[in-house]
Amino acid sequence: MKLLLLGGTADARKIASVLTAAGIEVIYSIAGLVRKPEMHCAVLSGGFSKRGGLAAYMQTCNIDAILDATHPYAIKMSSQALRVCNELAVKYWRFNRQPWQPREGDQWLSVANWQQLITSCSAYHQPFLTTGQLQQAQLDSIASNSEQVLYRTAAAAQASLAANVKWLKAIGPFDLHSELALLDQYNIDVLICKNAGGIATYAKLVAARHLQIPVIMLARPAPIMQNTADQFSCIETITQAVIDRNESMKSCQ
Template sequence: MKLLLLGGTSDAIKLCQLLLQEGYDVIYSIKGLVRQPSLPCEIHSGGFGGVEGLAQYLQQKSIDGLIDATHPYAINISNNARLAAQHYNIPCYHYLRSPWKKQSDDVWINYQSSQQLTSLLSADKVVRPFFTIGQLSATFLAAKNPQSHYIVRTAISQKHVLDKVTWIESIGPFSLENERQLFKHYAVDALVSKNSGGVSVAAKIQVAREMQIPVFILQRPVLKTDYPVFNHYDELLKVVLKVL
């Protein structure tokens, strides 16, 4: 059986390894902006061209099943996967990493848009926020408080060079000690993060908890799907082994 695994996360790599161990012929797909995984299978790097392009790829490669293990915030890719699988009439499964749970001593503030975040940062009088939500738009940066100094960590090079914006190009996982040193070095007084879940980038949440500084959490997008969603490898594998 040939499977297409939409990846780009550490969970997807682990899932791919497990499927290969079970004898499946897996094509691992990654957007390709950051780094290529080292896997003993075919790697597809780059996009597909929307729903139609993905459906054509499924047919060309004679794919028997599609597994979406992309980032929890990659909602467009997940929607395309669902529609393409329906069009080609093959099973589709979604692996969704469980979100982090707020602890009693966490100071979390949820937000849904960049405009709302700008207002919240201003209202909370944040001066040195640490952003870990990917690239920031020029519009968002233009609206920053001129007294604030943004620290922005991204996996790819910055697109904008501005005064009082420090860019850190780095890829996780990040250790607890590394995050403690970073927060101290840059005098971080707030964290801006997605609720990505998992362990590879979770240390920043613990450091914010230790320092009792606010964490502005971008709420997860709601995945509207009619195909099975799994939060654990073993549950997904059990179904795949039974169906495919």
């Protein structure tokens, strides 16, 4: 089996490692905006537009299946991958790690969309934004209602920064001590984030709990798939499903 693994997350790298060790030919695809990881498989950086599009790339490279382990909020890429797989009659799996759940002491407000988020954060003055890259209008709306905004992303900010926006470039994982110090240093009164799940960036939520800082959390988008049999939230389960299919394909040759 030749597997195209849509990655860019820590979970995706773990999945690639397991499948490569199992003898599956993995092509690990990333956008290439942050860094190119060292992998024991082929790494494809920069997307598919310059390669004629996803469908053309899959046909040219004889891709047998896609495993989509992109970020839970990367709906555009996931929707495209699912559509192309359906068109080409190619197997598609989706890995979506479990969302975070509130614990005792958390002060979380879950919002469904950006308009609700902007409205909710207007009551605060010094937000910590950890929502990834923002559109200009989104960042400006938050900055216009704030005394100071701390804005952290893994790659250079694509939007222009207002005078009251302090930008930090940082890549997780983050530890609790550093997150506590950051919230204290900038007098943060609200944390704004997405419900990404995982452990790499969870420390900020623990820090907010310790300091009794409220959290405004953008809820996850609706799942793109109706077939739940091909959706997984456990690395061991999805890697075993791929390995089993690979063995089945070999037995049919």
